[in-house]
Amino acid sequence: MDRRRMTMSGTRIRFVVGFGLALAFLTVSTGYGQLKVVTTLPDLESIAKFIGGEQVDVYSIATGFQNPHFVDPKPSYILRLARADVFVTVGLDLEIGWVPSLLNSARNAKIQKGGEGYVDASLGVPLLQIPTSASRAQGDIHVYGNPHYWLNPLNGKVIARNILDAFVRTDPDHRSIYESNLKEFNETLDARMKLWAASMLPYKGKKIIAYHNEWPYFEQCFGLQIVDFLEPKPGIPPTPSQLLKIINTMKRDRIKIIVISPYFTTESADLVARSVGGKVITLATSVGANEKIKTYFELFDHNVSQLEEAFR
Numbered sequence: 001m002d003r004r005r006m007t008m009s010g011t012r013i014r015f016v017v018g019f020g021l022a023l024a025f026l027t028v029s030t031g032y033g034q035l036k037v038v039t040t041l042p043d044l045e046s047i048a049k050f051i052g053g054e055q056v057d058v059y060s061i062a063t064g065f066q067n068p069h070f071v072d073p074k075p076s077y078i079l080r081l082a083r084a085d086v087f088v089t090v091g092l093d094l095e096i097g098w099v100p101s102l103l104n105s106a107r108n109a110k111i112q113k114g115g116e117g118y119v120d121a122s123l124g125v126p127l128l129q130i131p132t133s134a135s136r137a138q139g140d141i142h143v144y145g146n147p148h149y150w151l152n153p154l155n156g157k158v159i160a161r162n163i164l165d166a167f168v169r170t171d172p173d174h175r176s177i178y179e180s181n182l183k184e185f186n187e188t189l190d191a192r193m194k195l196w197a198a199s200m201l202p203y204k205g206k207k208i209i210a211y212h213n214e215w216p217y218f219e220q221c222f223g224l225q226i227v228d229f230l231e232p233k234p235g236i237p238p239t240p241s242q243l244l245k246i247i248n249t250m251k252r253d254r255i256k257i258i259v260i261s262p263y264f265t266t267e268s269a270d271l272v273a274r275s276v277g278g279k280v281i282t283l284a285t286s287v288g289a290n291e292k293i294k295t296y297f298e299l300f301d302h303n304v305s306q307l308e309e310a311f312r
């Protein structure tokens with residue numbers, strides 16, 4: 001009798017302990033109490049993870065090897081957005097083709113434009129290439145100024161600040177944690193910036209060609225000169241006349257490098273490079289463009305080392 005009772009209570013203890021462990025595991029794996037954050041791009045995800053640390057669970061809709069202008073909306077993204085506390089977007093209509101419909105379908109007032117969890121990461125970024133008249137004529141997809149601003153690492157600080165503001169609005173209890181993470185982010189960025197700038201210094205003023213007009217902020221930061229683009233207009237694929245124009249420019253100015261992004265096919269760039277004895281290099285436009293680039297800092301580590309190698 002005693003033995004049986006012992007066994008039963010043993011089973012019961014095991015059950016209770018097991019249940020407790022399962023609960024603890026669930027709590028950890030689902031991030032109980034964490035802010036649920038959805039970002040459009042992995043660069044925003046990386047910065048949000050840095051600022052939020054353990055307090056946030058961050059998911060990026062786009063991957064680092066997708067063209068951020070064109071992402072196919074999927075039902076799973078709507079579910080994520082419906083449950084999100086914070087939503088971070090690049091803004092400036094970069095994601096005009098996919099974000100408005102996702103936000104509409106998610107029906108989550110918190111993360112709609114103007115909601116406390118909505119973050120337009122471009123707020124406060126000194127914008128480049130603001131057109132004098134906003135028009136989508138000829139397929140222009142940069143109507144409010146060039147939206148690829150995260151490619152200047154110094155703009156990462158502005159993005160981080162915007163994200164912090166939303167975390168503090170939605171989760172004021174952890175304000176001091178977010179603020180100390182922001183401080184660490186900025187210090188890390190400043191330290192890395194010195195290394196990147198030193199690596200790029202010998203190539204100041206170097207002329208290059210790019211496929212899509214997504215490098216003005218990078219160019220501004222590192223002192224390169226991007227002379228022309230294979231796309232005749234942002235979002236319009238290269239045309240024979242544009243390629244001929246580029247070939248002439250490259251020959252005239254002795255330009256040897258064409259920069260493309262992971263989501264463009266290389267045919268037209270290869271053709272031009274062959275005609276002028278130049279080379280094509282693929283730079284990362286986002287975190288996750290390849291498996292080595294896991295953070296916002298590594299994005300610039302990669303691009304700087306690729307360019308150094310190409311110029312050498």
Ligand SMILES: [Zn+2]
Nearest residue numbers: 069213214234
């Ligand atoms: Zn663009």
